[in-house]
Each structure stands twice: as C-alpha cells, then as structure tokens.
Ligand code: APR
C-alpha cells in the first residue's frame with residue numbers, strides 16, 4: 001500500500017494530524033495497536049486551551065465542543081484558609097474549555113469515518129523503516145494476522161511514550177532530558193455534580209488535591225499519593241475523606257459533594273523531552289516526543305500544537321514542494337514544548353508536598369505572589385491559557 005503520510009498511533013495527535021492533512025488533500029494511513037473501542041474509551045485529560053479549541057473549530061470538528069464544552073474564565077488556587085480565583089479573561093483575554101479528551105477523540109473518529117480515511121486498528125509489530133532514506137515505510141501485522149507494508153513520503157510517530165517511533169532515531173542523533181517526581185496522582189471519576197464552577201488546585205500539608213470535572217454530573221478529582229501507591233489501599237471512603245480535608249481547607253463552609261466512584265487509577269508524574277523531533281523522513285509529535293506531568297493540563301494541548309504545526313509543514317512540502325517549514329518543525333515545536341515543560345514542572349513543584357518545611361514556606365510564598373501581584377498572575381494566566389501556535 002502507498003500513501004503520502006504513514007501515521008503510527010491513533011491517539012489525539014494521530015487522529016487530528018490525519019484529519020488536518022485530509023482537509024488539505026494529503027493522504028494518510030493510520031496504524032494503531034489498540035482497538036477503536038479501546039481508544040474511544042480511555043479516560044485522559046480534559047482541559048483545552050483556547051488555541052486548541054481554535055484548531056479543532058477551524059478543522060470542522062468543533063461543533064459538539066461548542067455546544068457541550070464548559071468555558072472557564074480561570075481557575076482557583078488555594079491553601080489552608082485561602083481560596084483565590086485567577087481570572088484569565090481579565091488578565092490575558094483568553095479562556096479555557098473543559099471537554100474530555102475522550103469526547104475529542106470521539107469527534108475525530110466520527111470525522112474520519114465520515115471521510116472514509118483508512119486506518120488499521122489492532123495492528124501488532126508496528127515498525128518504521130528507512131527513515132534515513134527517501135523511501136520510508138512501516139510494516140505491521142494487521143488484525144487478521146496478515147503482514148502489511150505501507151510505503152510513504154514521510155512517517156509520523158504519534159505513538160505515545162511507549163511506541164516504537166522514537167526508538168527508530170539512532171542514538172547518536174537523539175538526546176533525552178528527563179525528570180521524575182517523588183509522588184503520583186490518584187485520579188478518580190465520580191458520578192456527582194462538581195462542587196465548584198471552575199477547577200480548584202489545592203496546596204495542603206497532607207499533599208496536593210485537585211477538583212476538575214467532565215460534565216454537570218461527573219467530577220474528576222485527584223490526590224497526591226506516593227509513586228508506588230496501591231489503588232487497592234484506597235477505599236472510596238478513604239478517598240472522599242482525604243479530598244474533603246484537602247479541598248475543604250481553602251474556604252470555610254464550602255462542602256465537597258460525594259457520590260459513586262466509577263474509576264480509580266494511579267498516574268505517574270514525569271517530565272521527558274527528546275530532541276530533535278525530526279530525523280530524516282520521520283517526524284515525532286505529542287507524547288512520542290515529550291511527556292509533561294498533568295499539573296497544568298499541557299499534555300493534550302501540546303500534542304494538538306505539534307500536529308497543527310506539522311500539518312502545515314507537511315502540506316507545504318508534499319503539496320507545494322516547499323520544505324522550509326518541515327525543516328523548522330522541530331525547533332519551532334520544541335520552543336513551545338520547553339515553555340510548557342517549565343510551566344508544568346513549576347506547577348508540579350509548587351503544589352505538591354515534598355522537601356521540608358522550608359520548601360513548604362517557599363511554595364506558599366510563590367502561590368501568594370501569583371494572587372497578590374498582577375504581573376505574576378498575568379504570567380501564570382498567559383502560560384495556563386496557552387501560547388499562540390505558529391511558525392516564526
Ligand atoms: N503501534 C501502533 N500504535 C501504538 C503503538 C505501537 N507499537 N504504541 C502505542 N500506540 C498508540 C497507542 O495505543 C495510542 O493510541 O499510539 C497512541 C498514542 O496516543 P496517546 O498516548 O494518547 O498520545 P498522543 O496522541 O500524543 O496524545 C497526547 O493525550 O493521552 C494524552 O497524556 C496524553 O495528554 C497527552 C496527549
């Protein structure tokens with residue numbers, strides 16, 4: 001089989017890239033390890049920057065998002081005895097939207113089914129070849145057990161942190177930067193109306209807690225736990241007690257509504273960047289190239305920014321024969337990646353309990369600065385609400 005762009009991985013990055021290329025008349029084939037149902041039902045992030053919403057809207061997949069997403073002017077930052085609203089709209093003129101990655105994935109999958117674009121789900125042994133040459137290709141075994149080969153002009157690795165694409169770059173051409181954190185998140189999904197209109201990020205002596213949401217009837221909540229924490233040790237009662245203590249500490253009289261917990265999992269926290277994001281005819285995008293800890297909700301937004309740049313670059317190259325944007329892709333994407341890597345590292349370090357009491361006082365001083373100083377609040381809002389996505 002021959003196509004212009006072979007895309008490995010059909011998470012948000014792969015699905016959106018294929019859609020954006022399709023709109024420009026560039027053909028692509030998606031090769032995904034999991035089943036379509038598995039991809040559709042994964043619980044992941046839920047906060048979209050305004051730039052992400054713009055990309056999805058311009059791509060014609062923003063209709064349900066416009067009708068169903070919840071627009072938030074900002075977020076609450078709190079610590080014992082204080083809860084403050086940071087208003088992004090007032091500070092930088094941009095808002096954010098709560099819309100589950102699961103919903104965005106469904107919209108993109110529906111669009112690709114409608115357009116009849118080819119995808120192989122449940123593919124195994126997916127391997128990129130010849131990325132140093134002018135004839136790259138991808139081999140895999142399809143869901144019927146047949147060997148397949150897709151020849152392409154370029155291969156794009158959108159296969160997440162554990163996928164094979166990053167490993168196709170020879171070691172001497174690749175550099176990795178990494179930071180692991182001495183804590184993790186216990187994330188729960190609960191059938192209960194959110195007890196807040198906008199997200200709450202809470203510093204607490206027992207550890208960080210966060211209140212997010214998926215809809216008017218579903219809450220998403222997180223607790224700082226140890227990296228080796230066993231979910232089995234966290235009964236529903238223990239989870240609600242910890243959330244009530246940590247989230248309730250910011251404002252007297254405020255109450256956390258509780259309800260049936262439908263999902264619990266422990267999420268590791270890591271920062272990871274690999275460079276460059278292009279090697280020959282192989283391009284990396286999204287989690288295949290970088291991971292951020294979830295504090296600050298940058299992972300999904302970074303993936304969207306990468307593929308938005310990459311779609312423009314590949315269109316210019318494969319349709320108009322101009323390679324400059326493809327040459328600029330890695331450096332351009334990485335400038336944003338490092339900004340978001342810094343911001344999510346800063347949020348993670350500032351909100352989680354680690355170190356000693358001296359560290360705790362420095363954290364609280366940082367948080368007070370964000371709410372006391374308009375300059376500091378503006379810097380926070382500008383990073384959280386998202387930077388522009390563009391070349392140059
Ligand atoms: N072959 C084919 N596909 C693979 C392989 C493989 N060997 N390994 C992984 N994949 C697929 C995964 O099954 C997944 O569907 O690649 C896809 C990668 O998707 P994500 O991990 O969601 O990464 P990405 O699309 O870059 O999205 C990044 O979404 O999931 C969040 O935390 C993530 O917010 C971040 C954003």
Ligand code: PHB
Nearest residue numbers: 045046212294295296297
């Ligand atoms: C979420 O809703 O899952 C979420 C929101 C904001 C974050 C992290 C996760 O910083």
